[in-house]
Amino acid sequence: MKKRILATVLAAVMAVTSLAGCGAKRGERAGTTAGGGQTVAESTTAGAAGGFNESGYPIVNEPLTLNVMLGIRNMDSMIEPNDMKVIQDLEAKTGIHIEWEMIKESDWDTKLNLRFASGEYPDIILSTSGKVDVEEYGVTQGLLLPLDDLTAQYMPVYTERIEGEDTDPTAGMAASDGKKYGIGNLVGQNINTQAHYFINQTWLDQLGLPMPTTLEELTETLRAFKSGDPNGNGEADEIPVEMDLTSNYYGVRWMLPMFGVPVDPLKWIYIDNDKKVQFAANQEGFRQCLEWLHLLYEEGLVDAEILSQDVNAVQTKLAGGNAGFFTAWRLTAKGWDDGVAKDCVLYMPAAPEGSKPCLARYLEVAKNGAYVTSTNQHLPETMRWLDALLETETMFSMYYGAEGPGWEYNKENGKIDSVVTDTSGTLDFLGSNALFFAPGSYIGEVFNMAQQRIEKTEYCQIYEEAGIIQKYSDDYLGMAPLTSEQHQNCLLIETDIDNAVKEYMARFISEGITDDSWNAFVSMFDGMKINDYLKVYQDAIDQMDIK
Structure with missing residues (x-):
């Protein structure tokens, strides 16, 4: 990985465990278990020992169903995810079927709290708009799993994008115990200030x-x-x-x-x-x-x-x-x-x-966009499925719609152009509700930025060169x-x-x-x-x- 300015942030965050206060020992909480009392390591081993493929597709040799709680913006209307072509293609590719529970942003806090209180958790939580309190549900109650080791082992696409940046865009996602309980969501624009x-x-x-x-x-x-x-x-x-x-x-x-x-x-x-x-x-x-x-x-x-x-x-x-x-x-x-x-x-x-x-100064840093709960019994499969969401063509199809009506490759430079023109109706893709991890270096390599984004970047460069951006x-x-x-x-x-x-x-x-x-x-x-x-x-x- 390139030398990262923010690398020390993560190390230092890990040193502030004392801030978390007194309570049960980490190993005695649900945060170290996954599904039926298994430890994360045991669940990982069990998944790998069955019909699970550590690389290539399908991810599983036998059909597998996972439950996903999906947060969607109040302004968005969309068809059922399993009726979307991009979701159908993903299932055919991975062998993993998803049961979707869609929650509007305005109902998110109430329904999320009810799910956690019920003891019946989804396997995966996807939310780029609704907040999930990792300090409460991860560090304190252990209902969300720390994902550092799992991402390193099962998410090569995600890991490679992090390592391709000069600064670690996920450093700020670390909780007070130094662990990361989410997968990052980031739409990079190469900007350094807002207004x-x-x-x-x-x-x-x-x-x-x-x-x-x-x-x-x-x-x-x-x-x-x-x-x-x-x-x-x-x-x-x-x-x-x-x-x-x-x-x-x-x-x-x-x-x-x-x-x-x-x-x-x-x-x-x-x-x-x-x-x-x-x-x-x-x-x-x-x-x-x-x-x-x-x-x-x-x-x-x-x-x-x-x-x-x-x-x-x-x-x-x-x-x-x-x-x-x-x-x-x-x-x-x-x-x-x-x-x-x-x-x-x-x-x-x-x-x-x-x-x-x-x-x-504005930092292009990732925020938590996906979480895995402590009752998930298929951790390797889950992590590989999340990584599959982030493969370039799948990720852009989730965000903009299928290739053709949503995006296309530019004939001159081979990068992706967004061609979708109207997102006001009923969507047949997830749009801004999709997990999207595109740090600045990566998105500059694969995507042709819209003219207004180029305009913004140029403004930022002018102010940076003038030396008027915060240190x-x-x-x-x-x-x-x-x-x-x-x-x-x-x-x-x-x-x-x-x-x-x-x-x-x-x-x-x-x-x-x-x-x-x-x-x-x-x-x-x-x-x-x-x-x-x-x-x-x-x-x-x-x-x-x-x-």
């Missing part, structure tokens, strides 16, 4: 303005957008800055990096250049950002509905094309190709004098090997923090900030156990020894 900044080049040209390079110049440009009638309709209806308060990609959180605060997308913390976990809301950059937004609000330079509108309203206005400056995932194929996309260009973010922008990704915070108890405690604290931050952001934008109001805001967090909260994550980051 980008965009400015209306057509308006700049119309007003004869240069590209602003400082925060002062940007502010003056926004004033010109408001007063100079750059859309040429004779009305003062331009929206210099389009955004809302809290939504993904369009909220205050995505303006903070201009002020040197690369806040985590889900929490109000981040990792600084010294590997220290910082609380975003008490940083000087946080105050500067809110003071700037108040200035824009007071002068009518930001959407007047910033405090009340939601993501749908923002996207509708971007589709209308009457915006001068905004943040977004990318420009094209977002619903506003005839709106802001035709007039706007990538903007190199400005920062206050004496500081530098710092955007949160240590906040994504490591999501990999932190917290115990179930620590995780629950942190969630409670995070809820209190989030509510307070959002309330005061709205107040600061609309009313402004004084030293007294700022000090009251900062001191408020002392009563929320913020120091204990930061220490939990700091200890985990120290143990992980991130690079």
Whole structure:
């Protein structure tokens, strides 16, 4: 395997077993058994000794049925999996028949908990949208099996893709005991940050303005957008800055990096250049950002509905094309190709004098997508079946539909092109609900990325070369090997923090900030156990020894 930057993460995670607290010994829990009291090793040996083939197809010489609990997104409608050609082809190839139990995302938590409470578990859980708590069901109760040894022995396709990357994309899947209880799900795109900044080049040209390079110049440009009638309709209806308060990609959180605060997308913390976990809301950059937004609000330079509108309203206005400056995932194929996309260009973010922008670094890391339960009596067969799901043609057929209507090989470079055009009806493939493991190096070798994904990658390269991407990704915070108890405690604290931050952001934008109001805001967090909260994550980051 190539040298991996994240390799130390897994080793360090294994060292934090002490975080898991007291309880039954690992070997005394169901996590070390499989089916009828067998150990994992015994079940593996039993499978290999029967009609099981360690390589080649079929996987089994005699018909075998496994039960799969499949999570599907609320928006998706599909035919029964066993009526899908790709599933039928897989069964013919492997000799393994699947009994599918499809669960909508909205019902997932309830039905999963009921299944575990009943004692009658599926052999396999497949879920790329519904969450499965590996700390509770794996580490603590042992209802899910650790899969490290099994993947190494029976999943060569999966293992080869991991080893083909410079960094191990599955390192963050390790639980607090250092073991991995899932098979990774990842759609690589070769990106390094989420939101980008965009400015209306057509308006700049119309007003004869240069590209602003400082925060002062940007502010003056926004004033010109408001007063100079750059859309040429004779009305003062331009929206210099389009955004809302809290939504993904369009909220205050995505303006903070201009002020040197690369806040985590889900929490109000981040990792600084010294590997220290910082609380975003008490940083000087946080105050500067809110003071700037108040200035824009007071002068009518930001959407007047910033405090009340939601993501749908923002996207509708971007589709209308009457915006001068905004943040977004990318420009094209977002619903506003005839709106802001035709007039706007990538903007190199400005920062206050004496500081530098710092955007949160995004790591392309896998998340758990498949699990094996402790009552599964056919572990070798199961692992080989999961590996078969990930073989290139099968995986793309599961995700895009069968070869022909769903995807095809490009005649010029031999890579796969996605040709499916409509996924709004009843699907005859699993779509985004399929297990899909395609790290960046692999997907670049086998798949022709859509133009909008190439666009996104190019934006990321520009920001990387400019040196404005965070050194240590906040994504490591999501990999932190917290115990179930620590995780629950942190969630409670995070809820209190989030509510307070959002309330005061709205107040600061609309009313402004004084030293007294700022000090009251900062001191408020002392009563929320913020120091204990930061220490939990700091200890985990120290143990992980991130690079």
